[in-house]
Amino acid sequence: MADWQIGRSRFEIGVKESLKQNTCAAIGEENSKNLAAVERSGGMSVLELNALELGKKIKSGEVTVLEAVEACLARIKEMEPTIHAYVTVVDEERAVERAKKVQAMIEEGALTSPLAGVPVAVKDNLCTKDLRTTCSSNILYNFVPPYTAEAVWNLEKAGAVILGKTNMDEFAMGSTTETSAFGVTRNPWNTEHVPGGSSGGSCAAVAAKECFYALGSDTGGSIRQPSSFCGVTGIKPTYGTVSRYGLIAYGSSLDQVGPIGKTVSDCAAVLEAVSSYDNKDSTSIPRKDLDFTSALVDDVKGMRIGIPRDYLGEGLDEEVRAAVLEAAGEMRQRGAVVEEFDLSLTEYAIPAYYVIASAEASSNLARFDGVKYGLRAKEYEGLHQMYKKSRSQGFGPEVKRRIMLGSFVLSSGYYDAYYLKALRTKALIKEAFDRAFAEYDMILGPAAPTTAPKLGESLRDPLKMYLGDIYTVAVNLAGLPAMTAPWGQDKQGLPVGLQLIGDCFQEKKIIRAAYTFEQIREGR
Amino acid sequence: MANSITDETMEYVGILAKLELTKEEKEQAKKDMGKMLDYIDKLNELDTAGAEPMSHVFSMNNVFRQDVVTNGDGREDMLKNAPEQKEGAFKVPKTVE
Amino acid sequence: MSRQYETVIGLEVHVELATKTKIFCGCSTEFGGAPNSHTCPVCMGMPGALPVLNRQVVEYALAVGLAANCQINQYCKFDRKNYFYPDNPQNYQISQLYLPICHDGWVEIETAGGTKRIGIHEIHMEEDAGKLIHDEWEDCSLVDFNRSGVPLIEIVSEPDMRNADEVLAYLDKLRMMIQYLGASDCKLQEGSMRADVNLSVREAGSPRLGTRTEMKNLNSFKAIARAIEGEKRRQIELIEEGKMVIQETRRWDDNKEYSYAMRSKEDAQDYRYFPDPDLMPVVISDEWIKEIRHRQPELQPEKMRRYQEEFRLPEYDAEILTSSKHMADVFEETVALCGKPKEVSNWLMVEAMRLLKEHEQDAQDMSFGPANLAKLIDLVDRGVVNRTVAKAVFEAIFARDVDPAAYVEEKGLKMVSDEGALRTVIEGVLEANPQSVADYRNGKEKAMGFLVGQTMRAMKGKADPSVVNKIVKELLTK
Secondary structure, eight states, X not given: OOGGGXXXXXXXXXXXXXXXXXXXXXXXXXXXXXXXXXXXXXXXXXXXXXXXXXXXXXXXXXXXXXXXXXXXXXXXXXXXXXXXXXXXXXXXXXXXXXXXXXXXXXXXXXXXXXXXXXXXXXXXXXOBTTBOOOTTOGGGTTOOOSSOOHHHHHHHHXXXXXXXXXXXXXXXXXXXXXXXXXXXXXXXXXTTBOOOSSTHHHHHHHHTTSSSEEEEEESSSTTHHHXXXXXOEEEEOOTTXXXXXXXXOSSTTTOEEEEEESXXXXXXXXXXXXXXXXXXXTTOOOOSOOOGGGGOOSOOTTOEEEEEGGGGSTTOOHHXXXXXXXXXXXXXXXXXXXXXXXXXXXXXXXXXXXXXXXXXXXXXXXXXXXXXXXXXXXXXXXXXXXXXXXXXXXXXXXXXXXHHHHHHHHSTTTHIIIIIHHHHHHHHHXXXXXXXXXXXXXXXXXXXXXXXXXXXXXTTOHHHHHHTTTXXXXXXXXXXXXXXXXXXXXXXXXXXXXXXXXXXXXXXXXXXXXHHHHHHHHHO | OOOOOOHHHHHHHHHHHTOOOOHHHHHHHHHHHHHHHHHHGXXXXXXXXXXXXXXXXXXXXXXXXXXXXXXXXXXXXXXXXXXXXXXXXXXXXXXXX | OOSOEXXXXXXXXXXXXXXXXXXXXXXXXXXXXXXXXXXXXXXXXXXXXXXXXXXXXXXXXXHHHHHTTOEEOSEEOOEEEEOOOTTSTXXXXXXXXXXXXXXXXXXXXXXXXXXXXXXXXXXXXXXXXXXXXXXXXXXXXXXXXXXXXXXXXXXXXXXXXXXXXXXXXXXXXXXXXXXXXXXXXOOTTTTSEEEEEEEEEEETTOSSOOOOEEEEOOOSHHHHHHHHHHHHHHHHHHHHTTOOOOOOEEEEETTTTEEEEOOOTTOOOOOOOEEOTTSOOEEOOHHHHHHHHHHOOOXXXXXHHHHXXXXXXXXXXXXXXXXXXXXXXXXXXXXXXXXXXXXXXXXXXXXXXXXXXXXXXXXXXXXXXXXXXXXXXXXXXXXXXXXHHXXXXXXXXXXXXXXXXXXXXXXXXXXXXXXXXXXXXXXXXXXXXXXXXXXXXXXXXXXXXXXXXXXXXXXXXXXXXXXXXXXXXXXXXX
């Protein structure tokens, strides 16, 4: 079997575009009415389980894989007109077939993973063989990959059943999922608000119980920020931990795939399943410490936690600040040492990030040209017009903006001033984190300056939107692991998330702290 | 705005990136890019003289594959998504010679 | 032309490496095959596909660099060269700009003007593009990505050459060296070796370089020589007319013997190179370099010296035999089989070279095996065939690699040494040529040669010449 065919899925899934929603039909109260209706129908109880709980019940025979899948598909049918978390939902027939196959393999003892049989949603920038993969872009509106991304393949080997592909900001460029070419996704907590982005579809799907867990990707906060906005847990692992093979690149040196789930335990288990050394990805790192679930310990005694003063400064919403400080207090009570400190260089992370990410993106997205796959303009005269028209029709405004910025900063005469300068800044930012982690086991802070903004508020001023990434992008520049753990809600009832940042390869420390936070929250 | 982007620059970037913008899009893009570059100029406040440009965070090297054929005929799969094809090849407008 | 001009030439030589697989994926590099049958997501630039470097590419690049006396960048990286073209699936080519694997080397060339060192500016590794086929029927182009991702090294010379002779000598030198290293077969016609010529002219004695142009599409040594002359002429004319030479890439049309600018307003020639984030740096240890040096095969100058000493061959013969790795290999393997270096050398130097010239072929195109040449030498040695017949047999070996013994048997070419049989034939010849017999007897010794010739002719060349000589003499002096 060819190298690239290893990710061949064992089943073929048909393609069905999910219903596009035009109006915001149900919000708030009406939503809960819908939920109640589904609950009465008897399908709901399964959906209340988290991924590991479901996995256990499937193993014990209490729930069948088919029941779980059908519950999800029913829930998707119910919720999608409102939430629109999916770009593509698999054909029911195919999902059922896959569910039966997995069920049989579990019964034979061929599948033993705690996630075997648990339905999952996959961000639409991860290639899935024979299942349309669009990056929420017009330019890939019809792209059906001939291979499966390594991370997804690892889940399939564990017995996952894919429900569909989730909506995202086009090519992961954005913080609201509003730049999708296939319509916005709404925040299940309040459908007038965005779910965050770019993994907004994945986070919304988990929050709306349209799946048991999801995969996302994080280039500058794209797992952590929407997790925060949607009140779910998400991990961006150390760069190189999860293979990028089959992840459609945005900023190659920054991109990482990670799990989004209802609980810290689910995320740890999923991360354990998707992480692997992959010889198809030159940036993959061989690690022997991928047993992340071993860190699910409710104990932070003696843990040294630093809170960067810059992360509590100007621009931070009062309620979010209060939540972070309250969480810090809880840690102290549990025996952790919590201190504020100066991380420094925080304000330089965003400009450095946008130079590097845009430069890489301008090159990574050059392959979308109407020659080999995806959209080709209908009318054109000659080669160059075909390129220009296909790309101009295929890409949305935010993607064009970043491609142009990236082309400019790499162009003759500007390379040193912009690109090299940004790479030097990156080195300094990494050093600043190294100094911090010489003192602390973990850094605590907010995942975003505010809770989820209203739909349509952010795109008006791109620069302002970029500034919302202030607490997340530095982590990607330094290749660090970080995660979001939910911590209550603001007065509007919107979720607030904490961000936990670890040193390279120290996922276990932040998982342990996040698990402790979760225990505190559940004990309330 | 310290960085004012000229029409020529936009034209040039359009050629590099193979993007064709409408007049309105171009005006907006000029403003956006100028604003973004102003913001990026913030990096100039920082003395980075002592720092080596960092492409990769981790200092791994020599990631190789062995010279062994592992792929068979991938033609059918590779052509499946072609917008236009002819005789097993990708069809494109005539290239200038 | 009133003023004297000097031509300044530098070369960019692309060489396809002899690896089994492409530079960044496990697809075969084999020639031929249906369009796009040697492709995968990586060399097709599919979204999400990632490159992984073929170690053998680094080894070959190092071997060539060391043979060309280069410094090695023990920390080298790959960069992306960004430009749009349909044969370039990612619309960037993975190459090396900032830290190429080798730099600052030299090779020595010999021309009628003497010995000269040509500097090597750098050698870098990169990937080849796909192939564009122009479809005349539909006025469109078709892309075949089978060559996409085939490993190349680009050898960039210093602008050290001054005329076509030096350029051809330099190319010959590179080709021979790389073939000896086994790093490539370096066939210009098939495109496994390609040369772009950077050329400028300046007034003789001027210390400043003129504006240069880069010429592409040079498919043979002859085309290169013609292109140099043509471009030199074009630039001098421009200067004489008071016009400017524009720095640009030009395409040589060998039929029209003229170069044409490849400019397009859609090409900015701004490649926006930056380090490829998908690939890790290559670190080349002292041990690795030592290992490559140790493994380096015997190169031409050493081999030539050895042939003179070991096989007692004249310098000229040793040079011809070693001028191609393939020729040298055939020579040594045949000698190993038959143990007659002088004989083998003769066959190759005289007959093989003559046939190559006749067929306008290179030494590396010789396709016969050493075993059959060795067998032929043995047949001559044992007196089974005479030299005249052997030449015909060699032609058959050269063309179709036939087994000489079987061939001789089949065609009935065995030498006739049987005195009784020959005597009858010779008696007939003497009878038919009484004048010559009389001439000989009257002291015209030359007449005997004619009679021997007539006998050989009657025998269709198969007679043993020494026996024929003996009997003719005997009968004439009777």
